[in-house]
Amino acid sequence: MTRYLLIGTGVAAISALEAIRSVDERGEVSVVSEDPHGYYSRPGLAYYLTGELEESLLFPYQKADFARLNASFYRARAVRILPTEREVELEGGARLPYDKLLLATGAQAIPLNVPGANLAGVHKLDNLSDARALLARAKRGRPALVTGGGITALELAEGLAARGMKVHYVFRSERYWPAVLDETESRLIESLLRREGMTLYPKTELTEILGKNGKVTGARLSDGKVIPADLIAYAIGIAPRTGLAREAGIACERGILVNERMETSLPEIYAAGDVAQAYDPAAGKHVLDSLWTPAREQGRVAGLNMAGQPTDYVKSIPFNVTRLAGLTVTIIGAVAVPSPLAPLPKGEGNMPSPLPPLPKGEGNAPSPLAPLPKGEGNAPSHLPPSPTGRGAGGEGRGEGDLLAIARGDSETWRELPHAIIAQSGFEVNRLRLMVGETRLLGAVVMGDQKLSAPLQKLIRDQVDITPIRSRLLTPHAPIADILAEFVSIGNGKQVNR
């Protein structure tokens, strides 16, 4: 009888558990996690913060579901893997034996490194306990300061705004999320945030958190300004929780390296989810995703392999639907745009910074095929990290506001595709396509989401777009109409509305 040990209770672990049980009904499964809340929807925390969801709804599984899976759950912290003994040591000294071990320890927020970061009232958003703590401190009509980038920073900002707080959003880059969004998209989000009543501080850093009696009272910014605030919330990137693996001698880069079977470098040890850095055959390297669907799929593949059913993980096109400033946004595939200007030399030590300096001169020259985004050439912005020539450099993947990827994020989105950009939009609806030689390589859909699902399929299935390619690239082409017609008639199959 095989003894399975899973570390973690996120979606990767639960998915692995289900997969194991689909093959092996009799094996002994133990699940260890220090999260007192067990399995819940981590992405759902954004809706919990805004008040759209009650806390009890975050839990997809009830007692009966866990009973059906027939596993022993331990609320404990795993402190050491003993690969030779095939055991894992828990805090307190107890040991659990394994024949097959899964590491699904997830990722955690990179801590804010400024004076005052230890004061009460400085918050991150890793888990349900963090969300509860944040809500307990959120007071209607009081000021809050949010800093960082990507999706999580806006989840924090919008959650606090929804609770009636007056939100100050401080970010280091020239515009919101320059590694993934183009300038027009960033500006659209920024204008919506301002309309929601937030105050934005671009090109600004937090230099010190101020407090009294151990509690946050405000923050000092890089321009010297002091903003009073009851709480500070930050999202400057996440780091895979690789400690256990590294200490056991398992090969890691930014995350735990796994092959297509989700096996690590040590026998009988697997990894899945945010902690795993999985091989992407298309990119020819291992990449990080922090997305629900890949985590679930990696967990499933790991579980099947652990239970003796050989299965390969096929990395799908990274995809997320999120809400930025109240606007629904779908991001699919490789969507980075080349910067119109060379990157600014950053981190020259001119001001104290919560973030380590960016490596200078990052990024290769923009692809010759990719034209500049139209009408945008004045604003300096960072080049997205180059898809090539990067070492396994730990913390070096800065993009201004994020030291690494954030939650709901994918390294693949930052890839500069060899593509021509087609875009159209006005007001709050906008569509940007990354048009390759014969297929679409990526898309950003903002506002009206009718084309979100069809585009996901076109990009995932690598559909040949030759029949419409030249029309898509005609200046001022109605690309949404062209696509809508193509997906409903071109493939002869009905597309979801």
Place this chain on the structure above:
Amino acid sequence: MFSGLFRNERARREALTAGQVTPDSSRCVQCGICSFNCPIGIDVRRHAWLGQPVINSRCLTCGECVARCPRGVLTFERTNLFAERRK
């Protein structure tokens, strides 16, 4: 004057009664907003996890879950044997 309004309403009703709610699991993050908003308490989220259409006979096809899902997981799919193509 109201004909457009009624036509839209009629088309909507027809779509609702001739359809079932179908999930695209790859878009779902199990947040539970669909289940939370179902007026008769169907666990729509579980269907989305399993990739199964909501074939519960009590489903009113009211469209609440489809409209509330923040990620476009749910759509109405026609259950008619013959797809009547409407322009």
